[in-house]
Amino acid sequence: MSVQSVATRNRAFVLFSLVSLLLGFGFVAIKIGLGFIPPLLFAAFRLDIAAVLLLAYAILRTDDWRPRTRQDAAGIIAGGIFFVFGSLSLLFIGLEQSTSGVAAIIFSFDPVLTIALAALLLTDERLSRFGLFGVVIALVGVAIVVQPSPARFVSGNLRGEEYILLGAMSLALGGVLIRLSHHQMGKITLTAWAMAVAAPAMHLVSLGIGESLASISPTVTALAALLYVGVLMTAIAYPMYVTLIEDIGAVRASFVQYIVPVVASVAGWLVLGERLTPEAFVGFLVIFLGFLLMSSGEVTVVIDRFRPSSTSREEAEDATADVR
Incomplete structure (x- = not known):
């Protein structure tokens, strides 16, 4: 194995770990901040900070x-x-009535839904029958966690988990629509501009529903939560995640989404005393299983890299490349 490949793998491991931790603790920081700042105003402030920095x-x-x-x-x-x-408005509204771990679990549905929507809307994407089965399995997992009620969706009287699910759906749809635009900008640049566009809109909607600066409890904890969410969770973690995608590919990088709920659940329990219900835990495992079924080819590649024979095979491939 070449020195360069070892360095790349080490960097990917560090990035994977840091992004998982920053995003996982970020869900807890949002939950903490919501105790001091109204949800949409909190989301707007997050965008203000992140847009400027990005x-x-x-x-x-x-x-x-x-x-x-x-x-x-x-x-x-x-x-x-x-x-x-x-995605952010619905996540922040939903987290007022939900827990950090459950919110992170519901958002782990994003990679599955993104792949499914891409197969539906993009001509260069296809979903095998095995992949379609993975989508169905993941939907079962989401149903276990969220337990959605059609009556509540019709009446608009949604529970926190249902708001968060809609946020995850908006996130996935947005990612696919961005690809459909055929833009020529880098991921970080486009996201920065998208945040710059969304920030004033979030402030206007926040003002329209009656949120105001007077409703904020200005404490050190509130400021710390806001800075964490705006700087660490967004302006720092997102470029790291984009770099991770460039290093190991989008599917492998998506495994971050299934470490984040673990971090968020443990951190939520330690910091806020939150408890993860058995239904949420089982639902998370089912969603993860659905993702594994959809990306079985990539999972096989990852497993192969950690088999004892993988080193010799990679060395042989490197030697062949050198001869060429």
């Missing part, structure tokens, strides 16, 4: 950070509406 990052690290085409604008709008505004 745009600064894009300006400093990339040459082409400005949107230049209609496709770029379409990607930004789709990202701003669904990937950012829809």
Whole structure:
């Protein structure tokens, strides 16, 4: 195994671990902050901070950070509406009535739903029968966790878990619509602009439903929660996650989504005394099983890398490449 491949693998391990921890603790930070800041105003402040920092990052690290085409604008709008505004507003509203661990578990449905929607809406994506079976299994897991009620969806009187599920659906749809736009911008740059678009909209909706600065309890804890969510969970964790995708691919990087609920559940129990119900735990395992079924090819590749024979096989491949 080459020195470069070892270094890449080590960096991927570090990034995977850091992103999992930052996102997992982020759900707890959101839950804490909601005790001091109204949900949509909290989400708007998060976007204010993250948009400024991510745009600064894009300006400093990339040459082409400005949107230049209609496709770029379409990607930004789709990202701003669904990937950012829809997912965050529903997540923050739902977390007022739910727990950190359960919210993270429901959001772990995002990779499954993204793959399914991509297969449905994108011409270059296909879903095998085995993959379709994985989607069905994951849906069963979501039903176990959320226990959705059609009557509540019709009446609009939703429970916290149902709001969070809608947020996860908005996140997945936004990701696919961004791809459909055929934009030419980098992931971080487009997300930064999407946040910049969504932030003022979030402030307007927050004001429209009666939230105000007067309703904030200005404490050190509230400020710490806001800074964690805006800086660590978003402005730092997101570029790390994009780098991880570039290093190991989107499917393998998606395994982060199934470590995050573990971190969030443990942190929620330690910090807030939250308890994970047996139904939530079983539902999480079923969702994860669905994801494994959908991405069985990638899972096999990952497993092969940790088999005893993998080292010699990789060395043989490296030697063949050198001869060529």
